[in-house]
Amino acid sequence: MTKATAARGALRAMMRTAPKAMVRTAIVAGAAALLLGGCGGGREQATLTVWQTYNDEESPVFREIVASFEEAHGVTVEVVRLPFAGAEPKIQTALTTRTEPDIARVDVSFLAKLASKNALLSLEEYVPREFREEILPVALSSCVYDRQLMGLPDQTNGLCLFYNRELFRQAGLDPDRAPATWDELIEYGERLTDADEGVFGIGVRNSLWWSLPFFYTHGAQFLSADGRHCRLNSKEGIAAFQLKVDLHRKHGIEGGAWRSGGIQNDLGFQNGRYAMILNGPWAVENLKRTGIDFGVGLIPAGPEGSRTNVGGNNLVIFKSTKRPELAAEFLKFVASEEIQRMWATRLGQIPVNVRAMDAITSEEHPYLAVFAKQMETAIARPQTPYYPEIENLMNPEMQAALDGTKTAKEALDAACEEIDDLLAGE
């Protein structure tokens, strides 16, 4: 038998088993899908397009706000909901082809990046001074880049101290009173910690953003006024960070929540491992659902009092918009007293409009009232387009100090040197 005839035998056997039917079905399905794809386009012309990143609870409320704006102005607003995680690359890609929307909701640090790339419309001539005075100053300052107003806040938040009332009771502490100062926090922590049981007074995250309350309560500045130099290794900065390191290394009341692979602080708080953590107003609803008995207090005071940093989101208008006045109206509408009052009461969030602050009563919103009070002494982050890069330089150094491989001063000096190089390399 030659090779060729043997092969022919094998070949015939195979022809019988070829999964023809399967292939045929797949071709039909594929072709149908490509045709179907054609009907994806064609929607009615909107006068304004808004890309938003609200969560499941906020989105329906935002849609109502949009509907009343549409009615008031006789326009159509197209709203696209984006996942927070993909919004930045999507906006950046859209900008390269000029397909960006009129308005987008962006994080505080992304605003600076967009403004530095000259993508945003300055609102200086669209938002009058009287209106700006209604906006919470720290939130408004997060929209200012290079002394120009580049957006309006739609949501603001800061950090407070969450504490487990049940663990406070067990340690013989007053469950209605959070520690007022860092010294008191250490004292409380020592009574709450039972290292053998795996229970610690506090859990802290490592990153710079989560460390800013330590720095700010000690009066440390983040960047110099011109935004070109890191100031976290000042005398105050080192003292602040030393305190954070000491919570773990010296006093042993911190459970290692900053470690990769350690019990993360939200998790530890939910399971009674950490009696206290820093967290924002977004955590309140979820913690209520877990059924643990917790309270919220102001950030413990340092030499400069009780201070938090500020996060949140702003609405911005892209330069390419064809309807700048209408877009600016929309931003003002969202930040207006009436809408913010509704937003705050419906969703339990801090209003960005100071006139709506009275909507947050301590009877109805006991936790939120504390946050609202904390916002009065909040400190805005300096506007730099390099904030994510600064975090990337700072965090490993801070980790080294928490690990004990560097002193607080060595870590901050090293990080600040790298950050200065980054800021100078502009």
Place this chain on the structure above:
Amino acid sequence: MEAQPGIAIRRALVYVGLTLAAIVVLFPFFWMVITAVKEPGHAFTAEVLPRHPTLDNFRRVLSDFGFGRYFLNSVIVATTAAFFATLFASLAGYVFAKKKFFGRDKLFGFLLASLMIPGMMYVVPQFAIINAFGWMNTYRAMIVPHLANVFGLFLMRQYMMTIPSELLEAAKIDGAGEWQVFRTIMVPLSIPIIATLFLLTFQFHWNNFLWQLIVTNVERLYTVPVGLALFRSQHEQSYTLIMAGSCISVLPIAALFFFAQRYFIEGMTMGALKG
């Protein structure tokens, strides 16, 4: 016969080892399922098994959040893209493996070199093209840019080179045309690698997040990964909903692995040519 006890012990050890490995591999799936039936807020509480198991997360995911639509979109996109990418890769692989033409190896080397370019580099230029075509918000935009797959070409070519050319000659003697040779010899003999490539491309498209998000501006065209990402906001994640969505999202991949397994094994035992 005297060697038997040793073999039995060895076999027992192998089973113990494999069981441990299976537990390690399956644990995340176990955790996914039990989290999906927990009440919101209880995802990380100390209870390992949910005290009050609920199907509410599945109900919310499917009815309140339109996950069914995302799922359908993903099925259409991943199936079509995987099918055509595999088809094109096998056609091209056949040519590169079995045909001689001017500059073949140089061209192949050139194509291979393009594997060195990170995928992210393509996003912006591809998006510009899609946008210029007016393909925003279509399935085409999600499918077409990924149909030419150099990695798939490489995989198919290498495999098809091992198929003896005698088989092709034999078919030609029998009067088979070019298309028939491809369809009746190359494809059936390459089924293991075709199944593998189909699975890999299907999985790639099933998990593709950024591209699908960038080319769609309407929620009804979102795919499963984009839909899942909507459950994560800036500061918090709805873990129970994410896990319910994930349970639904792993089904096609699991089913595909289950069915494709047959072809992997067949590929190893199939001996078409002897002597």
